[in-house]
Amino acid sequence: MQQDIICVAQAIQRAERILIITGAGLSADSGLPTYRGLGGLYNGLTAEGLPIEAALSGPMLQRDPALCWKYLAQLGEACLGASPNAGHAAIAELQRRKPGCWVLTQNIDGYHRQAGSPVERLIEIHGELAPLFCQSCGAEDSDLAAHLKKPLPPRCARCGGVLRPPVVLFEEMLPEDAIGRLYDQVHQGFDVVIAVGTTASFPYIVEPVAEARRSGGFTVEVNPQRTDISRWVDVHLAGRASDVLPELLGHIPGH
Numbered sequence: 001m002q003q004d005i006i007c008v009a010q011a012i013q014r015a016e017r018i019l020i021i022t023g024a025g026l027s028a029d030s031g032l033p034t035y036r037g038l039g040g041l042y043n044g045l046t047a048e049g050l051p052i053e054a055a056l057s058g059p060m061l062q063r064d065p066a067l068c069w070k071y072l073a074q075l076g077e078a079c080l081g082a083s084p085n086a087g088h089a090a091i092a093e094l095q096r097r098k099p100g101c102w103v104l105t106q107n108i109d110g111y112h113r114q115a116g117s118p119v120e121r122l123i124e125i126h127g128e129l130a131p132l133f134c135q136s137c138g139a140e141d142s143d144l145a146a147h148l149k150k151p152l153p154p155r156c157a158r159c160g161g162v163l164r165p166p167v168v169l170f171e172e173m174l175p176e177d178a179i180g181r182l183y184d185q186v187h188q189g190f191d192v193v194i195a196v197g198t199t200a201s202f203p204y205i206v207e208p209v210a211e212a213r214r215s216g217g218f219t220v221e222v223n224p225q226r227t228d229i230s231r232w233v234d235v236h237l238a239g240r241a242s243d244v245l246p247e248l249l250g251h252i253p254g255h
């Protein structure tokens with residue numbers, strides 16, 4: 001693996017444009033449960049006998065906001081109760097050293113921003129948990145932690161409407177602006193694409209990797225397990241993101 005890490009570090013050093021795609025595996029190193037999209041907190045059904053995908057869906061938020069919020073609150077508690085790890089920090093530092101380095105994340109925990117990744121080079125494709133906003137009047141409310149201590153669903157201080165986080169719930173569309181920014185960058189091309197802790201076979205994860213391969217870019221996967229994309233990438237670094245990324249950074253000179 002040491003040889004592979006040096007090989008990847010050299011590719012990063014030579015590269016101008018880099019895309020790092022991150023998934024649940026990165027935040028799992030912070031102690032967060034690995035959820036597929038928003039699900040996967042549960043292997044079976046919720047206490048109400050529903051698949052988690054139904055409980056955490058856009059239609060459920062409208063039909064039974066208290067039930068949807070019961071599970072949003074569990075996600076919120078998990079994210080507020082943990083913090084970014086050495087992997088997030090290494091990514092933010094790499095972005096500082098490499099001004100052409102972008103991050104595309106499936107995670108909704110906001111840890112990339114907390115670790116110092118610049119928002120103008122960060123695409124949160126599934127949205128984020130904060131700030132909450134009112135579905136009726138649009139007012140923003142940034143105190144998720146305070147609302148989680150009160151009866152659910154949280155209500156708007158201005159109009160009493162139900163608040164929600166700017167996450168993509170099941171059966172909801174991905175945010176158009178995030179998709180637009182992603183494909184704009186993918187069309188400009190990347191010299192190196194690194195997938196970290198993602199098992200997803202979503203097209204917006206697979207396509208940037210496939211596009212880099214087509215255009216002669218260098219592709220890397222960081223994941224303890226093998227995934228759908230393992231057989232396509234140039235190098236698979238089998239390890240935890242919070243171990244592998246700081247080690248990788250150690251081989252890339254700072255300024």
Ligand SMILES: [Zn+2]
Nearest residue numbers: 134137156159
């Ligand atoms: Zn309101």
